Amino acid sequence: MTKTIQTTWLLYCRPGFEADCAQETLRQARQQKPVIAEQEAVQTDSGYVTLNLNDQTLRYSELVFARQLIQLQLVLETLPERDRLTPILEAIAMLPGKFGALWLEVPDTNDGKTLSAFTRRFQPLLEDALREQARLEDNPREQRLHLFFPDKSTVLIGTSDPHNSAPWHMGMLRQHMPSEAPSRSTLKLAEAIEVFMDKSEQSRLLRQGMTAVDLGAAPGGWTWQLVKRGLRVTAVDNGPMKGTMAKHPLVQHLRQDGFKFAPARAVDWLVCDMVEKPAKVAKLIGDWFIAGYARQAIFNLKLPMKQRINAVDAALSEIKSRLDEEGINYRMLAKQLYHDREEITVFLVRTKR
Ligand SMILES: C[S@@+](CC[C@H](N)C(=O)[O-])C[C@H]1O[C@@H](n2cnc3c(N)ncnc32)[C@H](O)[C@@H]1O
Structure with missing residues (x-):
């Protein structure tokens, strides 16, 4: 036996x-x-x-x-x-x-x-x-x-x-759905924060008074996670923000194209949950880090039906090779989280050396 x-x-x-x-x-x-x-x-x-x-x-x-x-x-x-x-x-x-x-x-x-x-x-x-x-x-x-x-x-x-x-x-790191958050997507960012950062990194990198841009923010689940931690968020989406995120003093909602938006001043965080081809999102993330618009990012890569590994590899390699070429030091981690479906979540942080 x-x-x-x-x-x-x-x-x-x-x-x-x-x-x-x-x-x-x-x-x-x-x-x-x-x-x-x-x-x-x-x-x-x-x-x-x-x-x-x-x-x-x-x-x-x-x-x-x-x-x-x-x-x-x-x-x-x-x-x-x-x-x-x-x-x-x-x-x-x-x-x-x-x-x-x-x-x-x-x-x-x-x-x-x-x-x-x-x-x-x-x-x-x-x-x-x-x-x-x-x-x-x-x-x-x-x-x-x-x-x-x-x-x-x-x-x-x-x-x-x-x-x-x-x-x-x-x-599996299950998250409880907060009743005040405007969408279930909030669980993905909540989980990503726990999975990719230990407690000391969370309190160092997500502090009151920091700034963030949320691309594809509506209806506001990811923005809610950032606001909850005291960050000031520019929420970019043509769709409406809902619930408490519609008129929150820490949220500025801009109805713009997330692929064309550039912040007037650098921010601490970029988060991005736009439903787009992984290659297009990877290019955007590379552009933001090379321009110095953000030091940290959490973003989603939506997976194609077939050749998923190739799509993930190509997207992550594109970011790596561009940052390496520019001499930018970074740490990048990617996981298919429990709350991710046909997608994976990536954490990217600029490091000193
Ligand atoms: C999956 S939803 C985001 C959910 C959001 N993270 C939340 O927690 O509530 C994707 C959003 O991306 C937005 N979006 C897609 N393409 C966009 C673009 N080019 N510019 C801005 N927003 C875009 C859609 O309008 C949609 O609201």
């Missing part, structure tokens, strides 16, 4: 993006050395991917489509319905070390959701047993133990490195 697997990775992703997730992960692996033991298992709309590699190390922060990065240790198939605990404990006993957290997880699909009631019931049983054996303690620096149930009778058991993975259960 037990199969031992070595150097196999389990990655979670948004359902429908499994091929993209596998493709970019393999590419990252190949950049280090030739992949010999390549074997990928991609099931469309499953919300996860497994990849068998030789000894490549993967870097979670540089993967756009991976929500989580787990080193798969064991797979148990045909778990008995009456007693899943015994075989799972026996399997975990084969793994070395202690665990700083125990996460029972399911695919982010409708089928997966039906398993959540089971994992909620099962979690305390397993947790108590592992604590009794002194295998589990609350320690954010220790490896995490993941039990991923694609269905009720199968479990993929793996571990994640807290320094090379997402610190959120199922790799």
Whole structure:
């Protein structure tokens, strides 16, 4: 019943993006050395991917489509319905070390959701047993133990490195919808701020009195996030701003084309959520940074139906090569966030060296 697997990775992703997730992960692996033991298992709309590699190390922060990065240790198939605990404990006993957290997880699909009631019931049983054996303690620096149930009778058991993975259960940072925000898009910027910046960077880079331009701002969900933090926002959109963002003293609404707008004075932040081709948005972002109009940006790249990886690569490379040519130092991170659909979110910040 037990199969031992070595150097196999389990990655979670948004359902429908499994091929993209596998493709970019393999590419990252190949950049280090030739992949010999390549074997990928991609099931469309499953919300996860497994990849068998030789000894490549993967870097979670540089993967756009991976929500989580787990080193798969064991797979148990045909778990008995009456007693899943015994075989799972026996399997975990084969793994070395202690665990700083125990996460029972399911695919982010409708089928997966039906398993959540089971994992909620099962979690305390397993947790108590592992604590009794002194295998589990609350320690954010220790490896995490993941039990991923694609269905009720199968479990993929793996571990994640807290320094090379997402610190959120199922790799998803859900946000609560603020009742005063004018659109659900607000959740994307709220999540991006949490994902790309730690708390100290957030308080350093998003301070009261700072200035921002929001391109494609209407009805105002992203502007709302910035205003909430005390920033003064120029909201550019031909459409109407709504709710509290329609007449807020910190908001100036300009009905202009976001691709033609240039600020009279440099601002701290550019945010951009215009629905446009990634190449066009990438050019705009490059223009803004080269002109020195903004020091920080968060923007969306809407993905085409096909060749998504190529579109993302081309857009990000365009920005990188232009900034490199100009000798501008920067940090750029890109992720398909939990609240992103057919899009990814990019964080770009100018750095000193
Ligand atoms: C996805 S919505 C933005 C939602 C907004 N971020 C929020 O949180 O409420 C895209 C917006 O981009 C605007 N837009 C598209 N092309 C534009 C352009 N060339 N100039 C200005 N706004 C544009 C649209 O009018 C639309 O309001």
